Amino acid sequence: MGIAERREREKIERRKTILNCARELILSQGVERVSMEDIARKAELSKATIYLYFSSKEVLLNAICEEAASEFLEHCRPFLETGLTGIEALKCFWRGYVELFGNSEEMIIIYKVRNYLASSLSIFLQNEQNKSQHVVTILEALKIIIDQCKAEGSFDPDLDSTMATGLLLSTFSVILEKAACMPPDARKSPVVMEEMTDAFQVIIRGFAKDGLNRSFMDIKVGLAKKPESVV
Numbered sequence: 001m002g003i004a005e006r007r008e009r010e011k012i013e014r015r016k017t018i019l020n021c022a023r024e025l026i027l028s029q030g031v032e033r034v035s036m037e038d039i040a041r042k043a044e045l046s047k048a049t050i051y052l053y054f055s056s057k058e059v060l061l062n063a064i065c066e067e068a069a070s071e072f073l074e075h076c077r078p079f080l081e082t083g084l085t086g087i088e089a090l091k092c093f094w095r096g097y098v099e100l101f102g103n104s105e106e107m108i109i110i111y112k113v114r115n116y117l118a119s120s121l122s123i124f125l126q127n128e129q130n131k132s133q134h135v136v137t138i139l140e141a142l143k144i145i146i147d148q149c150k151a152e153g154s155f156d157p158d159l160d161s162t163m164a165t166g167l168l169l170s171t172f173s174v175i176l177e178k179a180a181c182m183p184p185d186a187r188k189s190p191v192v193m194e195e196m197t198d199a200f201q202v203i204i205r206g207f208a209k210d211g212l213n214r215s216f217m218d219i220k221v222g223l224a225k226k227p228e229s230v231v
Contacts, residue, residue: 066134143161164207
């Protein structure tokens, strides 16, 4: 391994260390209380070194969300490009979320970061360079799946796809907010995920077109069969 290659590898590892330390501090102290100096101290790096990698706390926080969203897209993309029906794609989308973020602590970190950026730093988010493009892509993908469900006759054709996407996300946010307020030892990942899964199930059943047997929408069983009208 050459010198240049080794240095690049060290930079990648150092960046990963910084992000991991930031996640740990956010979970234990809350995103508002964590400073760049705190992160530098935990990573055993100088504050100046931290700023070489991230020009501000906001840029670092956005990187946490961007990394998680990128990983989610890579995990789900193979399942969403195989000619599935809309409901099958929706199930795969949800299963990918559960598999990747089934640890409630990871979900709570992402929730806290996005909430902090959205509520306290609207000016920062208005800058296109700072927006998480992978997060935007996930939202667009979910809306496309909902549109597909409408086109296939599974969902109500008059359903507002943008509203439906927002409803799913806001429901998850409420559940995560409840979990984030619990003492660390009271956060039980299976319980949080079960509540989110039940909420997801109730919502998509509510999106269904009138007259359909909604059993094919059960996301706790195998991939869906094509919807059949109730006789």
